[in-house]
Amino acid sequence: MGQKSLETLVGFFILLAIAGLLMLAFKVSNLTTYQGNDTYDVKAQFDNIGDLKVRAPVTVAGVKVGQVGSIVLDPQNYRATVILRMDKSANYIPDDSSASIFTAGLLGSNYISLSPGFATQFLKDGDVISETHSAIVLEQMIGQLLFNVNKNKAGAGDSANADKS
Amino acid sequence: MITFVQHVGRLGLSICTEVGRAGLFLSKSIWRKPRSSQKLHLLAHTLFNSGVLSLPIIIVSGVFIGMVVGLQGFNILNKFSVTSELGQMVALSVVRELGPVVTALLFAGRAGSALTAEIGLMKATEQLDAMEMMGVDPLGRIMLPRLLGGFISVPLLTIIFCAVAIWGGDLIGVKWLGVDGGAFWSNMQNSVDFRLDVVNGLIKSAVFGVVITWMAVYQGAAAVPTAEGISHATTRTVVYSSLLVLGLDFILTAMMMGGW
Secondary structure (H helix, E strand, C coil): CCHHHHHHHHHHHHHHHHHHHHHHHHHHCCCCCCCCCCEEEEEEEECCCCCCCCCCEEEECCEEEEEEEEEEECCCCCCEEEEEEEECCCCCCECCCEEEEEECCCCCCEEEEEECCCCCCECCCCCEECCEECCCCHHHHHHHHHHHHHHHHHHHHHHHHHHHC | CHHHHHHHHHHHHHHHHHHHHHHHHHHHHHCCCCCCHHHHHHHHHHHHHHHHHHHHHHHHHHHHHHHHHHHHHHHHHHHCCCHHHHHHHHHHHHHHHHHHHHHHHHHHHHHHHHHHHHHHHHHHCCHHHHHHHCCCCHHHHHHHHHHHHHHHHHHHHHHHHHHHHHHHHHHHHHHHCCCCHHHHHHHHHHHCCHHHHHHHHHHHHHHHHHHHHHHHHHHHHCCCCCHHHHHHHHHHHHHHHHHHHHHHHHHHHHHHHCCC
16 A cells, blocks of 8 residues: 555544544533533522532523523522523523522432513623522421321320320 | 562562563653654554554444443333433443543554564564664654554544444434434533543543553563564553553543542
């Protein structure tokens, strides 16, 4: 095989690898979504964020409009401060909207849902969402449920004893 | 008892000298005067030998590994009825782990052994000595392009392997088992991070490339110049570089998961 055709094949090999890297970058990984300047940041404080993770989706009526940028604990009031990285194209969300943390399915990951308010002012960079609802922690709910069931049972037992005496 | 301790001591010393010799060999071959562009065709030649000629085995095993991960993943995920997460499972396991490791092992078997045998035979037929007599430096002329060719081609082969394996997973999951194509790709995009998953996989494969090529070229140069010596050297290349790849893979993964 001549030197020319050998170099051509090596060139094809390198081009093939570059094409593969482009596919891994743009089709397989998240390099294209929510990068650079086409986002604006909104802050929200929650009493309890449950299992919320960075990069969890932010939705309005189930449609993704952004993602969670960072989560830090506020040292003053011990609440979780969540930075929502909103898509620039979603610039029509009223600034009295409320944010809640939901779970996708029974065992799924947590996400933030915004319910739009009625204000004519829209959310912009640096705004704070004041009305928030914490994550529902399943263990606490089950604990409360069990506690209530036990209380009812105990109450029923007491009244039965009272009848007897 | 004393002889046993002596044997252990001798083994330790020989391991140390071997590692030291291999390190000196690598640094001597890599750090040399600026190369003329005429050397570039030597690099093209080794890229062809170790890269292009490894493509068929890399592509075929990539497709089959992607397909088998898709099939296994579908059966497991089907139990929890979350088959829409199949894309995420295939992509993450291929990009993070299977791509770099399997490519490295195949490269060690396909190209590493060939490098050792080639250089060992050159040594046995005294071609290296003849070169030195002619005033041509065998380290620059023979070893350096082979080392560089290996360093470059392993990451490139890994990229191709990953792309092909994900396509194989798509082939099985979407085309054959009927997972929704949109969910397959969008779940994959949502969960695979370019920096944390793809780039870390490529860092791993670059390290593997250095280790395998270094091992192969050194074993060839240090081989006992007989037919038996070359066969031993070839075996050692494949065994040692496979073990090193698996061990380093664990260490690198632990470091990356630990957030280094």
